[in-house]
Amino acid sequence: MRFKFPLMALGLEVGMIVLFGLFVHYETEQNIQQLNATKPTDTGRFLELYPLFQDVHVMVFVGIGFLMTFLKKYSFSSVGINLLIAALGLQWGTIVQGVLHSYGQTIHIGVENMINADFSTVTVLISFGAVLGKTSPVQMLIMTIIEIAVFAYNEYLVGEIFRASDTGASMTIHAFGAYFGLAVAGVLYRPGLRKGHENEESVYHSDLFAMIGTLFLWTFWPSFNSAIAEAGEKQYRAIVNTYLSLAACVLTTYAISSFLEHRGKLDMVHIQNATLAGGVAVGTCADMEIQPYSSMIIGSIAGIVSVFGYKFLTPFFATKLRIQDTCGVHNLHGLPGVVGGLAGIAAVGMGVSNTTTVAMQAAALGSSIGAALVGGLITGLILKIPIWGQPSDENCYDDSIYWEVPKKIDYDSHFHDYHQLNPEV
Amino acid sequence: MRFKFPLMALGLEVGMIVLFGLFVHYETEQNIQQLNATKPTDTGRFLELYPLFQDVHVMVFVGIGFLMTFLKKYSFSSVGINLLIAALGLQWGTIVQGVLHSYGQTIHIGVENMINADFSTVTVLISFGAVLGKTSPVQMLIMTIIEIAVFAYNEYLVGEIFRASDTGASMTIHAFGAYFGLAVAGVLYRPGLRKGHENEESVYHSDLFAMIGTLFLWTFWPSFNSAIAEAGEKQYRAIVNTYLSLAACVLTTYAISSFLEHRGKLDMVHIQNATLAGGVAVGTCADMEIQPYSSMIIGSIAGIVSVFGYKFLTPFFATKLRIQDTCGVHNLHGLPGVVGGLAGIAAVGMGVSNTTTVAMQAAALGSSIGAALVGGLITGLILKIPIWGQPSDENCYDDSIYWEVPKKIDYDSHFHDYHQLNPEV
């Protein structure tokens, strides 16, 4: 590991610079007129969408990063490797999405490319959640490169070939990222962790750090689902529907968490994650005229499904299916993503949208899950090659193998010392 | 408690979905033209106000949520129940505000409705601060429903009947929320906590979590005070005045905190809270042409008043008035809200605004405090009924009665263990 990681990271960055030198240029007013005057990519539209881009940017780097800090000894890796994956991923995403959509012509980078590049990283960050604590940084760099390529291809298929609707990307990002990650986790299954691991738990303050992630994801999710929606009414509806779906989802999450837990208590894992499922599930039909109460129904169902998933499916996956899903991405992104895809099919079936058909929506859902499973299996096999510095079972969920970690006790414990001789403090 | 909370939360969500199904529809270009072409609610204006809405959204969910995490053992509840109240409140606020303002007609939900719905939750979150640690989630659901209804009625009275000015809602949100909460806290007075409670204190890192809340509230407050201001000069002035009032407030808060504390030290409670009083106090006349230096005077006074309140009034309230105000909302929202109302009266008296009169401003202030006290007393009596799972004195300020709390020590202490003479901990 001494040189593999530095060389790979440096090499990838050199590669990105070369690719950008060859393919990527600025947008200019002239480019835009040559291509399509009505395309909302001129510099005026740029500042209009820029706040939405920034919301998405915060979601990717702060939101997802901190959401994964809940493990007591793995917070540096969660927030740090999240940053590494996303920084590489947005460069690579710009290239592969750009090449696919510009048919090999020069890519003119605008605010929509930046939003889409950030989106492409989200798929990898979701999959990262499934294998959190059990993989090395080198393995994550490899997964970033493969997964974003597969994602971009599937997204192109869904959007350009099937011409299906998936504005908030329930299928192409959330379901895709989750099933890709589950496939990788399945291949990398560790029998030695069958009975859990002593590090795989939170402490009080690590759960609070995770809530920073949850709340920024929650507040900015309307921007995520609307950022690439068509300007005007569709974008407006994507915001309103997501706002309401998330609010409804919180109520059902709290209700079901309390209902299922010992003596009616709330479980932080549910609150941190399932409250966001409403944003995932309303994604596919976010911009459709489904009416506000329908988005609330979708959000309510998503919260319920997600909490049940955490309570019953995650243990089932770990013991029976031999898939260890650290963050429970199946419950936050997988199931709600499928719910979103099905809601989209139902909405189209009821005539809410006439830009797509039930068959095409179903094809999009199938393609997203299928591409994810196949891509994830292949990626898992590549990552399983024992040269990428994967941690031993014993060293899982522990920052100290990849990070210099402070050796000393914390401030509060410091005071603690002063009171030690007398235990009743 | 085993079933009361889940059933109430689920039932409320079902009720909200029914109400939205009956009353709430999307805005369309057509609606707008039918109603009022100049009203700034078309989808173009939507994206212009959306960044301000997002700032308010962050204030509600991240800002207020983390501000209350200062208690060492009650941070899960602070940030978690804050999310629950706000998610329910924004749905209910949309309905009651919408019904009042649309006279029972269909509510067309736009960005201003979303901002106002978020605002309506703030009143409850302020009142939540007064009773923090001493109430159950069920009680908070009940308070949310009652308080937002009373708030919406009072806001309608102030805005539509008195036609008073209160752009940043010093009176209708801050003073209202504080006095409502104090009335509830007074009714729920606990003689057993007269001498304090061992959990009612912070630790080093819980104070830092609270600063996350403080700083997001501080930076985004100009958006709060300007989000529903009239477009153009008034909105511009609301931003500038709030920006300057808050800056001035920081200086006086630090000065007075150091002046009043033992050996000139600063007190985190003052820094976390009183630095925000400038945003509260400048609210009523935020959009008026009071000149920049006047907003700085208002902010300076607010900081001074707020620190004095924390130092002398909170203990006085707890011991003499039998009102236990956990977060000191009287000092952050109550007093500065009244200062704001009085500043508004003075400004109108000096001819700064001609859209309202001194009498109407005074009526607005009186109505806000009066409605809050009456509403709070009645709510307190309802919450006092011993069937809502209110915690015993001993269990106050302790997450572990409502949450599954991690049992294990934290990471830093873990290293601590390595230095233990006795390794088997």
Next chain:
Amino acid sequence: MRFKFPLMALGLEVGMIVLFGLFVHYETEQNIQQLNATKPTDTGRFLELYPLFQDVHVMVFVGIGFLMTFLKKYSFSSVGINLLIAALGLQWGTIVQGVLHSYGQTIHIGVENMINADFSTVTVLISFGAVLGKTSPVQMLIMTIIEIAVFAYNEYLVGEIFRASDTGASMTIHAFGAYFGLAVAGVLYRPGLRKGHENEESVYHSDLFAMIGTLFLWTFWPSFNSAIAEAGEKQYRAIVNTYLSLAACVLTTYAISSFLEHRGKLDMVHIQNATLAGGVAVGTCADMEIQPYSSMIIGSIAGIVSVFGYKFLTPFFATKLRIQDTCGVHNLHGLPGVVGGLAGIAAVGMGVSNTTTVAMQAAALGSSIGAALVGGLITGLILKIPIWGQPSDENCYDDSIYWEVPKKIDYDSHFHDYHQLNPEV
């Protein structure tokens, strides 16, 4: 200290109110037409730039504040004195920048003034990083007043006399702030801390708090570099270039950090700081047509230079040059700022921009460093006068001399107690 700090803080605020009363008024549509109809300061442009202002505002108060919380016992001061400096600095910056740019006429405060005022505080906050833990709040108030005056004069020289380009302020803010701080730190050199200090280290969660700062700075940096750029293509390019430079910088930072550390591990100090160097270094030519790949090269170099600086230069500075740079601002702001200035010279030399010349760019870089060093030396001598309550060597990096600090152990450690068998640690 009992009265010096409160009196100075109050006195400064009174002074600011008087200065604002004399010099600062609102912008009105009329003012703008009288001055310059094309200047992008009308209230319409106001809301367009307001989201960028808010991003900068978050960077100043949340970003820089939390970035400095990494010390285990000095987080209250980091985030608290950061707030104090910035709140004073933005008022004072409005005055001195306004007076210089309006030639003593009335200052009409608009969104660009607010952005520039926030910018002016950044110089002091950078210098604060160099002396963090070793100075008193009174000293920081003095430094704020002097440094912002010197900064405003140098910025005026660079922008109005040299007419040099420095959109993202690599030279005028970052290099200036760093060298000013280093000069102050050099004058205030403490031989007693030659071998370090037991408090000068992080704990696990203080490093995580610092990552909150890092990630908000990282995500919002494109707004910093573009906020005062010319509307249209230049502003667009400033955003895109910064976005890409930062992404590239992350990859090289991780690579070099791992390469230089013991057994290929990552160092949190590098990740927290050097990942941001790309934003600093691309500042000067952010709005130029340098092409995307060039910004990635600039970012890559900045990351490498910054990590090498942390590893080798900071110890060298401390031992040989007798300059103790607590946060390593030379590596995050000094060196990358110089890289930015040189990149600007190179870009202008290659004909990328025709609004400035190589000589003027070089003059701007020299002037920024020269003014910083002279200003910093004088400021250091003033701060050395032993009446400002500077802490003794022993009390350095310790909040408890200026703050009421919680005495009790934290929640996790509380559980810890239950497991203690052997009290002497």
